[in-house]
Amino acid sequence: MDNSLSYRRDPADALLSCALEDLTLLYHRRSGQTHMVISPVPELLDRMADGATVTAQALHDRLAQDFDLGPADEALAEIATHLYALAALGLVRPA
Amino acid sequence: MNHALTLRIGPATFRIGAAWPQPIAQLQRLYAAYPDVTGQVADFTVRLQPTSMVRRWVRPSIFITGDHGLADAAPMSLSHGLLAAEMGMNLQMALGWRRHLLLHASSVEKDGCVLVMTGESGSGKSTLAALLGERGWRFMGDEFALLDLDSGAILPFPRLVSLKNRAIDVVADTVGQAHMGPLLAATAKGDIRHMVPRADAVARMGEGAMPALLLFPRFGHAPDIRPVGQGEIFMRLTQASTNYVALGEPAFVALTRFVRDVPARAIDFPTGEDAIAMVERLWEERA
Structure with missing residues (x-):
């Protein structure tokens, strides 16, 4: 996974979210699709809520302020994978 | 349709038409205590029609259709006409209801x-x-x-x-x-x-x-x-x-x-x- 790719959340992709126990449901208005996600996806999306363009590295640094992410290489790779998957779902956009 | 009746069930009104009298007569008996909504505009139409001209008379066979239908719905025997009508109503609700x-x-x-x-x-x-x-x-x-x-x-x-x-x-x-x-x-x-x-x-x-x-x-x-x-x-x-x-x-x-x-x-x-x-x-x- 390419860690240097940049992503952002667009206001057009606003999500309605609802926590159900350890799951979070995301309703994506633009597509009408409901997504069922678990941690760390809600945390990732929260830290992109300002709409700023981020790389996996920048997101890692933001998350590291609040969570113990373990070895940086592994965490970074996982974040990059999540960003790629979220872009495929249309929840974030490549910037 | 030669035979028909209008039924209200909860908030939904159905007009059910059939090429044969039996399913409608059975519905009339079983739904006798339901409100009389004859002549009212229905939310949905259900039609029980022959699968072909011949099947109206010879081994009568029902094709369920209406405002909403499934093209590949399996034909049903006239002896199961009541079930066909009920399935027809369910089909309209399942495919067409938007109020709830x-x-x-x-x-x-x-x-x-x-x-x-x-x-x-x-x-x-x-x-x-x-x-x-x-x-x-x-x-x-x-x-x-x-x-x-x-x-x-x-x-x-x-x-x-x-x-x-x-x-x-x-x-x-x-x-x-x-x-x-x-x-x-x-x-x-x-x-x-x-x-x-x-x-x-x-x-x-x-x-x-x-x-x-x-x-x-x-x-x-x-x-x-x-x-x-x-x-x-x-x-x-x-x-x-x-x-x-x-x-x-x-x-x-x-x-x-x-x-x-x-x-x-x-x-x-x-x-x-x-x-x-x-x-x-x-x-x-x-x-």
């Missing part, structure tokens, strides 16, 4: 609160609703529970109760033959017989109430009661809804509210009597 979130579930009401039961065909949800309707609960529906998108209330859709195979005798013994339709033998789902809901279920079919308990019944297993996680409940209810996707954001809001607010349990039971005892106990404990 439709849940494939049975529902009964007591003390102003609703018990919703959802499960696959054969889970026992229809039988349980029918039996509870004879024991102090108000029967609200055995096929669709209508979830109001604004208030979160469940609204009744008390059509005839469709009973299958072993459930037929259990319920017929309880309610009496006068409240039962003809035996429809060897349908695609086995033997089927319809039951007419009690008069109070019909008289109060415009009255909704707030849901207070959700059950996932499963007939034919040793007695067991299990909690169900909210994520699983949400997933099963979206699978049990025919219009969740079509209704969009209001359905998401209404269904998540339902899942968060309504306690839920999965129950396994070997007989109807066991199930009723479990339901009554869970109902008492729900608060």
Whole structure:
């Protein structure tokens, strides 16, 4: 996974979210699709809520302020994978 | 259509037309206590028509269609005409209703609160609703529970109760033959017989109430009661809804509210009597 790719959340992709126990449901208005996600996806999306363009590295640094992410290489790779998957779902956009 | 009648069930009005008199006559008998809405504009049309010109007379064969239809619906024998009409009404609701979130579930009401039961065909949800309707609960529906998108209330859709195979005798013994339709033998789902809901279920079919308990019944297993996680409940209810996707954001809001607010349990039971005892106990404990 390419860690240097940049992503952002667009206001057009606003999500309605609802926590159900350890799951979070995301309703994506633009597509009408409901997504069922678990941690760390809600945390990732929260830290992109300002709409700023981020790389996996920048997101890692933001998350590291609040969570113990373990070895940086592994965490970074996982974040990059999540960003790629979220872009495929249309929840974030490549910037 | 040569033969027709108009029926109101809960909030929905159907005009049912048939090429033959028998299905309409059976509907007239079984729905005799329902409001007379003759001449009113219907929400949906159901048509029971011959699969071909010849099949009107020779080995009569019904093709179910209407405002909404399935092109590959299997033809049905005229002797199963009543079932065809009921399936035709279900089809219209499943494919066309947009005023409420439709849940494939049975529902009964007591003390102003609703018990919703959802499960696959054969889970026992229809039988349980029918039996509870004879024991102090108000029967609200055995096929669709209508979830109001604004208030979160469940609204009744008390059509005839469709009973299958072993459930037929259990319920017929309880309610009496006068409240039962003809035996429809060897349908695609086995033997089927319809039951007419009690008069109070019909008289109060415009009255909704707030849901207070959700059950996932499963007939034919040793007695067991299990909690169900909210994520699983949400997933099963979206699978049990025919219009969740079509209704969009209001359905998401209404269904998540339902899942968060309504306690839920999965129950396994070997007989109807066991199930009723479990339901009554869970109902008492729900608060």
